[in-house]
Amino acid sequence: QLQLQESGPGLVKPSETLSLTCTVSGGSISSSSYYWGWIRQPPGKGLEWIGSIYYSGSTYYNPSLKSRVTISVDTSKNQFSLKLSSVTAADTAVYYCARNSNGFDYWGQGTLVTVSS
Amino acid sequence: DIQMTQSPSTLSASVGDRVTITCRASQSISSWLAWYQQKPGKAPKLLIYKASSLESGVPSRFSGSGSGTEFTLTISSLQPDDFATYYCQQYNSYCTFGGGTKVEIK
Secondary structure: OOOEEOOOOOEEEEOOOEEHHHHHOOOOOOOOOOOEEEEEEEEOOOOOEEEEOOOOOOEEEEEOHHHEEEEEEEEOOEEEEEEEEOOOOOOEEEEEEEEOEEEEEOOOOOOEEEOOO | OOOOEEEEEEEEEOOOOOOEEEEEOOOOOOOEEEEEEEOOOOOOOEEOOOEEEEEEOOOOEEEEEEEEOOEEEEOOOOOOHOOOOEEEEEOOOOOOEOOOEEEEEE
């Protein structure tokens, strides 16, 4: 059974860079059939797609976040990562990683990242 | 950017009711639409993909229809486990989620 697990700091200071990693187990991130994505959800609000990556490193990002987002992949560790720069309180959210197929079919449990000094 | 508009934002219903949620896209997305169910504190769960294909393991009381710009998610007979928030998502051009529909107990 495929499992995804987010990891990273739960508290980030304003103007700094948020960094999260998603570890995939039970399957290979190098599968040719899938992209791998990041989605976030501010407390009490809806879902926002951040971006997705293919195992080859090909990426596509939400245009509204593109200037601040970098997603990378490490196939040797079966992981992909998110960096979001110049964060503000508006970036406080639960961050999910997920497998991107026809929709997002496997999700991590999510990790709350709070932006605060 | 493609905008996704869901209606209603909140729906009150009883066990056994037939429930329909609508999702409208700001431009045609063909059938590149997914539906999710989310319960408090949990990750979303994929229910429907390609507008009308039922994800493996999802009960058959869930169904999806539509193409182009108008889509619906129908729950044929609402069960206690179905009280949750539902989201649509287009993946024709990048990815965009609808604002969500909360299904509450009447």
